[in-house]
Amino acid sequence: MPTLWLIVIVLILAAVGYVAGRQRSLSSVDGDVRRLHSLPSFYGWNAALWALLPALLALVAWQVMQPVVLNLSTQPMLELDAAQPGALGLAMADVRRVADGLDLAVQTGLMSAEGARGIAPEEVRAQLGGMGIALGSDVTPQTLAAAQHYRGWADVGQWLETALVLLLSVGGLALAWRATNAEFRARNSVERVARWALIAAACIAILTTVGIVLSLIFNTIKFFGLYPASEFFFGTTWSPSFGGSSSLGILPLLWGTLYISFVALVVAVPIGLFSAVYLSEYASPRMRALVKPALEILAGIPTIVYGLFALLTVGPVLMSVFGQGGVLGVTWMGGGTAVMTAGLVMGIMLIPFVSSLSDDIINAVPQSMRDGSLGLGATPSETVRQVVLPAALPGIVGAILLAASRAIGETMIVVLGAGAAANLSLNPLEAMTTVTAKIVSQLTGDADFSSPEALVAFALGMTLFVITLGLNVFALWIVRRYREQYE
Amino acid sequence: MYDAKLDERVTTMDDIKISARGVQVWYGDTHAIKDVDVDIADRTVTAFIGPSGCGKSTFLRCLNRMNDTIDSARVEGTILLDDENIYDKRVDPVQLRAKVGMVFQKPNPFPKSIYDNVAYGPRIHGLARNKAELDDIVEKALRRAALWNEAKDRLQAPGTGLSGGQQQRLCIARAVATEPEVLLMDEPCSALDPIATAQVEELIDELRENFSVVIVTHSMQQAARVSQRTAFFHLGNLVEYDVTDRIFTNPSDPRTESYISGRIG
Amino acid sequence: MYDAKLDERVTTMDDIKISARGVQVWYGDTHAIKDVDVDIADRTVTAFIGPSGCGKSTFLRCLNRMNDTIDSARVEGTILLDDENIYDKRVDPVQLRAKVGMVFQKPNPFPKSIYDNVAYGPRIHGLARNKAELDDIVEKALRRAALWNEAKDRLQAPGTGLSGGQQQRLCIARAVATEPEVLLMDEPCSALDPIATAQVEELIDELRENFSVVIVTHSMQQAARVSQRTAFFHLGNLVEYDVTDRIFTNPSDPRTESYISGRIG
Amino acid sequence: QTRDNVQIAGSSTVLPYASIVAEAFGENFDFPTPVVESGGSSAGLARFCEGVGPNQIDIANASRPIRENEIETCAANGVTEIIEVRIGYDGIVFASQIDGPEFTAFEPSDWFTALAAELPVDGEIVANPHTTWADVNAELPDAEIMAFIPGTKHGTREVFEENVLLQGCENTGALQAFIDSGMSEDDAEGACMAVRTDGASVDIDGDYTETLARIDANPNGVGVFGLAFYENNTDRLKVATMGGVEPTTETIASGEYPVSRPLFFYIKKAHIGVIPGLQEYADFFVSDVMAGPNGPLANYGLVSDPELAATQEAVANGTTMGSM
Amino acid sequence: MIGSFFMMLVVLVLSLPIGVAASIYLEEFAPKNRFTDLIEVNISNLAAVPSIVFGILGLAAFIQFAGLPQSAPLVGGLVLTLMTLPTIIISTRASLKAVPPSIRDAALGVGASKMQSVFHHVLPLAMPGILTGTIIGLAQALGETAPLLLIGMVGFIASNRPDGLAEGLLSPNSAMPAQIYEWAKRADPAYYERAWGGIIVLLLFLLAMNLIAILLRRRFERRW
Numbered sequence A: 001m002p003t004l005w006l007i008v009i010v011l012i013l014a015a016v017g018y019v020a021g022r023q024r025s026l027s028s029v030d031g032d033v034r035r036l037h038s039l040p041s042f043y044g045w046n047a048a049l050w051a052l053l054p055a056l057l058a059l060v061a062w063q064v065m066q067p068v069v070l071n072l073s074t075q076p077m078l079e080l081d082a083a084q085p086g087a088l089g090l091a092m093a094d095v096r097r098v099a100d101g102l103d104l105a106v107q108t109g110l111m112s113a114e115g116a117r118g119i120a121p122e123e124v125r126a127q128l129g130g131m132g133i134a135l136g137s138d139v140t141p142q143t144l145a146a147a148q149h150y151r152g153w154a155d156v157g158q159w160l161e162t163a164l165v166l167l168l169s170v171g172g173l174a175l176a177w178r179a180t181n182a183e184f185r186a187r188n189s190v191e192r193v194a195r196w197a198l199i200a201a202a203c204i205a206i207l208t209t210v211g212i213v214l215s216l217i218f219n220t221i222k223f224f225g226l227y228p229a230s231e232f233f234f235g236t237t238w239s240p241s242f243g244g245s246s247s248l249g250i251l252p253l254l255w256g257t258l259y260i261s262f263v264a265l266v267v268a269v270p271i272g273l274f275s276a277v278y279l280s281e282y283a284s285p286r287m288r289a290l291v292k293p294a295l296e297i298l299a300g301i302p303t304i305v306y307g308l309f310a311l312l313t314v315g316p317v318l319m320s321v322f323g324q325g326g327v328l329g330v331t332w333m334g335g336g337t338a339v340m341t342a343g344l345v346m347g348i349m350l351i352p353f354v355s356s357l358s359d360d361i362i363n364a365v366p367q368s369m370r371d372g373s374l375g376l377g378a379t380p381s382e383t384v385r386q387v388v389l390p391a392a393l394p395g396i397v398g399a400i401l402l403a404a405s406r407a408i409g410e411t412m413i414v415v416l417g418a419g420a421a422a423n424l425s426l427n428p429l430e431a432m433t434t435v436t437a438k439i440v441s442q443l444t445g446d447a448d449f450s451s452p453e454a455l456v457a458f459a460l461g462m463t464l465f466v467i468t469l470g471l472n473v474f475a476l477w478i479v480r481r482y483r484e485q486y487e
Numbered sequence B, C: 001m002y003d004a005k006l007d008e009r010v011t012t013m014d015d016i017k018i019s020a021r022g023v024q025v026w027y028g029d030t031h032a033i034k035d036v037d038v039d040i041a042d043r044t045v046t047a048f049i050g051p052s053g054c055g056k057s058t059f060l061r062c063l064n065r066m067n068d069t070i071d072s073a074r075v076e077g078t079i080l081l082d083d084e085n086i087y088d089k090r091v092d093p094v095q096l097r098a099k100v101g102m103v104f105q106k107p108n109p110f111p112k113s114i115y116d117n118v119a120y121g122p123r124i125h126g127l128a129r130n131k132a133e134l135d136d137i138v139e140k141a142l143r144r145a146a147l148w149n150e151a152k153d154r155l156q157a158p159g160t161g162l163s164g165g166q167q168q169r170l171c172i173a174r175a176v177a178t179e180p181e182v183l184l185m186d187e188p189c190s191a192l193d194p195i196a197t198a199q200v201e202e203l204i205d206e207l208r209e210n211f212s213v214v215i216v217t218h219s220m221q222q223a224a225r226v227s228q229r230t231a232f233f234h235l236g237n238l239v240e241y242d243v244t245d246r247i248f249t250n251p252s253d254p255r256t257e258s259y260i261s262g263r264i265g
Numbered sequence D: 001q002t003r004d005n006v007q008i009a010g011s012s013t014v015l016p017y018a019s020i021v022a023e024a025f026g027e028n029f030d031f032p033t034p035v036v037e038s039g040g041s042s043a044g045l046a047r048f049c050e051g052v053g054p055n056q057i058d059i060a061n062a063s064r065p066i067r068e069n070e071i072e073t074c075a076a077n078g079v080t081e082i083i084e085v086r087i088g089y090d091g092i093v094f095a096s097q098i099d100g101p102e103f104t105a106f107e108p109s110d111w112f113t114a115l116a117a118e119l120p121v122d123g124e125i126v127a128n129p130h131t132t133w134a135d136v137n138a139e140l141p142d143a144e145i146m147a148f149i150p151g152t153k154h155g156t157r158e159v160f161e162e163n164v165l166l167q168g169c170e171n172t173g174a175l176q177a178f179i180d181s182g183m184s185e186d187d188a189e190g191a192c193m194a195v196r197t198d199g200a201s202v203d204i205d206g207d208y209t210e211t212l213a214r215i216d217a218n219p220n221g222v223g224v225f226g227l228a229f230y231e232n233n234t235d236r237l238k239v240a241t242m243g244g245v246e247p248t249t250e251t252i253a254s255g256e257y258p259v260s261r262p263l264f265f266y267i268k269k270a271h272i273g274v275i276p277g278l279q280e281y282a283d284f285f286v287s288d289v290m291a292g293p294n295g296p297l298a299n300y301g302l303v304s305d306p307e308l309a310a311t312q313e314a315v316a317n318g319t320t321m322g323s324m
Numbered sequence E: 001m002i003g004s005f006f007m008m009l010v011v012l013v014l015s016l017p018i019g020v021a022a023s024i025y026l027e028e029f030a031p032k033n034r035f036t037d038l039i040e041v042n043i044s045n046l047a048a049v050p051s052i053v054f055g056i057l058g059l060a061a062f063i064q065f066a067g068l069p070q071s072a073p074l075v076g077g078l079v080l081t082l083m084t085l086p087t088i089i090i091s092t093r094a095s096l097k098a099v100p101p102s103i104r105d106a107a108l109g110v111g112a113s114k115m116q117s118v119f120h121h122v123l124p125l126a127m128p129g130i131l132t133g134t135i136i137g138l139a140q141a142l143g144e145t146a147p148l149l150l151i152g153m154v155g156f157i158a159s160n161r162p163d164g165l166a167e168g169l170l171s172p173n174s175a176m177p178a179q180i181y182e183w184a185k186r187a188d189p190a191y192y193e194r195a196w197g198g199i200i201v202l203l204l205f206l207l208a209m210n211l212i213a214i215l216l217r218r219r220f221e222r223r224w
């Protein structure tokens, strides 16, 4: 039976379970809901979950295992050189393609079941080709035999799978049905499942981190095998070159990252906070309904557009102020690409991160807090600054952190706005670049993957990861200290 | 229906601090206050009594324009404070509220320390020149609100971690600390035990020497004890307003009488 | 210091609903409840009195494990409800709270409609089979809490838009609607006028026929009127616990006497 | 897990050509349209070398020849038979704003002198003192030096460094001067290819579009472009000769024009015959219809390989790299 | 475009429930200890991970380890989901925190379970913030190119209309922003214009997506 149908049947069983569980709980107390431990619907859910979860788990496990087992049993038939795992994989793919093709042919009625079983190897390619199933080359008798074997066992496997899943589903249902009585704590059991689901969701974050660390660490180690760590961490020049002998010091990149992020935050945080305060405390509802989504659009504009904006508009404008022949008559700026350019534009992009989120949090501060302050003769702005903002602080810090994170992680704007040159300089009008931008460029560049020039991307990623981790610990500590909890 | 229009005796009060005329309040379509005229005398305690939901808090909030913060609320009529219409465009509600302080019905301490709660008003109005003065102000306010003994060892603890009655006294202390000319108190003793209540009543009496106090209360005894004038509200109307003694001994409106004797609610 | 240990008369109550032994509560380092033993009888109204901040609310919240929600709170001792320790691991606090309802000191209606506020409990406990039954339950609860007249035309209006006293009654209605076996009421009449208070007291009396009620109050008169037993708390100690008459006429502890006569606070 | 389309990844330079072919291939053959991904030559080759199997790509596009260590990685992962296909050349041209100063002829030595970080002046090695092109070479316009060269991630940069800077270095005698000053030969070559960082030369990590945007914004700017890109933007750019040779398909194909790089794709032989359409795609790509001098690829700017016929044969026979 | 659509579908369907569920667990249920602190720091740190690193992860985890097909919107969606999660979790947690405890007490006091109090009362009150996080997170995901580079959502892919959901998720496709990026790079000025057209389409798509969330958000907004 196709998996889809199996799932549908299990779902139907779950629905039946819901109704049955509900019904049984009700009838066990003669319809007097009050004597039940939980609401009838919880008994229903309980039964439904019992019918659903074990069966689905089994289904998933089977789906993962069956191909593995089948492959193992089919492989010997191919008489291939076992030392070549890749070739084996390819051959198996061919086997499966033939098998699937034959199945499809039977399904669509182009071939009878017997016809498919008795087909000759030399006919296969033509026959299947006629149905739009392309095969790379002619089918060898071995492959065909393997494919037939494969088909046969896949068939059996499918029957077993169907039986097992249905059994589990019905069994689970029966168990839940038996357990259903007035004393049974259905709500607790359903909520336990829900709780585990919540925990599982929270663990995804952990898994992601583990995954990131794992996917970076090996190449990082490889990099440090090729390039001395001390030069990486303390080197002050960044100039990769193809012929080797590159200097790959992280310091200029880190400095650029921090500098550009700082400029961006200097732009985004005040503007974002002011607009949040304006939106939540002063703006009319109509205004708010318009301005807030408008600001949010800023977050969604593709960063390449921001990059072009930096390159084509902001850079030249800054040039005309600070550059040669500019209105200030100074030549502080050598080119349109500068920390300032990227920072400004990035700041604009980050405004909604600060404003929208903070606005929601500020809005959630109870009115009675505001009343308390206004009632003492505080001005609205004093109220906001001294009562509302502190009460909303954890959320606002969260929003700012998010903005900062985004600033650190941004590439396009940096590449187009700040340039690609790694510089260690205090002048905000000079071109610099960031760790992230270099990760991208080293990873997608032309240096070959086992050279330090490409591997350095992993080391950069790892370093950045550790540094931001430190910054976040610090931020958490700050929030803990100043947290105010209202009632 | 007969509405208590301004009584002779009341209009002849010598020193009128607040004078409200034709005040109407709507919440959306609900008519919460219906054409109320009241004069509140200086250096006097005025009590507002009336069944729950009759509009006492609403009217109180008109007096320092706290109704501005409720989106659906709409106020009509004139309210003169020291002969100036507080609903005039030129009046700054902030300054108004600094003059007319308020203790809310539900205690609403800031999520800050007890000290900062009380010091908040003095700080924003610059009442203290230095830390020591501020400490003094805080201590004095807490003492007057009968909270000093309980709070003195935990001034840095959050105000929200206090018991219900303690929070209420904290809010009183907070309002007193800014030294408003008029203090509006919405059921300031509802969560207080008799002794704390007596202390707060003492405070009110003390405040009366210099300021005027308006107090909403559900306790007739309290109204009789602390107030010189009493206004009785019913279903959004001001039914009767007179010197307290007369209200409690010889009310002129039958509704007042039945409320006081416990018959209508 | 002498702590009122369980009195002879009290231990001989025939029908004990809740029995607390050696209850201690800390908020962080503050020792808020000190070794309290209390037996609360079934079908009885028990009043907790005592000065503000003495731990009445804290103790009340122990009885249905609402203290679990305060991070800093730590409870020790045993509390038996129908002979089962409610602090036992196997006890489901949720079911406990369904049995032991609570009206909080500060009215805290949900930001939902009045109807939904009251209907919430019955809904999650499946007390109504259909909409009509639910309507009935809501109406009955609002009537019992003396709010029906004011609320019947605005059942769909938000509960947070009610006056202080109305919110308090709404919370009473909400608690009553789930029909708990024990109802804990923390100053349920603090914002109510005398007539509404009388109605709530009537409700309490009515509830007593089937359930037990614990009420915190600052009004001696109220305690005397509605309760059969009264416990007097002071600084976290249970000073005296006895039948109400005796507490008010012939207290055995000098502290009780001075509190009742209005001397300590 | 089975797959019936050809999967290709790699160079973004080759991508446009590959996608033109893929599109035509999808239309003209019964096989499904191949999937062509970009991501860079290295990333493509790295994935290419991950192994054989249905989950691995079949073809890697590259804008440089595969390196020795990459072949080793490949071999270690079981990718032993690789067919190298050179599809043509990418000319690298030097262009400036069409209305800007008259940059019409460059010599490698001009670029070296203009962009070197340090260079010998009167026997001493000093930081590059030149600020205008006229300083460098009196025949060039008197315009500020503002060069937009590919960033260090680009393969083009390598070609630029070797065929222009190093060449210029040799031509001016600077290489010898470096060696004379005590540097080893390697160091001297490194010094030849070191680019000044004072703002006169700007690395472009982005693509030619970015270079074009910068030149648009800066009349004095001179940029490095691919021939294809330049040919599509002749309305905004004018090109300069290098070493006296004008960059055209012909001059590049004949090897006269000094700066160009070959473009490749690499096929996993193990996949041929297993992945439907793989052989056909490769044949189609190098066929005269597509890659010939008049084919759509040449129209787009690819410099057709003069030895295309040999390549066609190699592809048809499945000649792998080792066997050549 | 179709690729983007399916990717956003995956992101929305996965990141919103997972993000909200994770936040609820962390904010309402998790014991406050070192371990949860770790998770908390960890999540905000994930927000700062450059998106391309998620691409590396996606390549390693979904394509090489789990064997999902290259260039599939499903994989793109999964990677972008991982990228969007921190944004949603951070904003959701912030708004859950902002719900006054008295509301929770009220629900618990009438015998609601913790789960019920959260889902019936706290969550609706936190909804505006959650939706904001979702809007911003999705917008960000929609405009993202870097991680897609590594999992093959960039390049030339013939886009035939997929026959159904499953095929739409699994058959190779390219994402809008990646396509724009690719177009912008093309030498041909006609492609350049197409890139700008693509950007406008992308913005319209974003607007349409946001509109729904914004309307929803307005329904949930209230003050108390």
Ligand SMILES: Nc1ncnc2c1ncn2[C@@H]1O[C@H](COP(=O)(O)OP(=O)(O)OP(=O)(O)O)[C@@H](O)[C@H]1O
Binding pocket: B160, B161, B162, B163, B164, B165, B166, B191, C027, C030, C032, C050, C051, C052, C053, C054, C055, C056, C057, C058, C059, C070, C072, C105
């Ligand atoms: N969340 C909390 N954190 C710290 N201390 C608290 C907290 N809640 C109450 N307390 C302290 O515990 C003591 C007892 O408080 P409780 O609320 O039980 O008093 P109460 O008897 O109910 O007073 P009231 O009549 O004023 O409501 C008080 O000193 C109070 O300050």
Ligand SMILES: Nc1ncnc2c1ncn2[C@@H]1O[C@H](COP(=O)(O)OP(=O)(O)OP(=O)(O)O)[C@@H](O)[C@H]1O
Binding pocket: B027, B030, B032, B050, B051, B052, B053, B054, B055, B056, B057, B058, B059, B070, B072, B105, C160, C161, C162, C163, C164, C165, C166, C191
């Ligand atoms: N924000 C609001 N929105 C809508 N109606 C309101 C609002 N606040 C109060 N009301 C209604 O206005 C009327 C008067 O309310 P008000 O709060 O002034 O009563 P009160 O006299 O203070 O009562 P209590 O003694 O119970 O506090 C009541 O019917 C109440 O329901």
Ligand SMILES: [Mg+2]
Binding pocket: B056, B057, B058, B105, B186, C163, C164, C165
């Ligand atoms: Mg009121």
Ligand SMILES: [Mg+2]
Binding pocket: B163, B164, B165, C056, C057, C058, C105, C186
């Ligand atoms: Mg209390």
Ligand SMILES: O=P([O-])([O-])[O-]
Binding pocket: A445, A446, D010, D011, D012, D013, D014, D039, D040, D041, D042, D062, D063, D154, D155
């Ligand atoms: O993408 P490229 O490898 O051709 O730079």
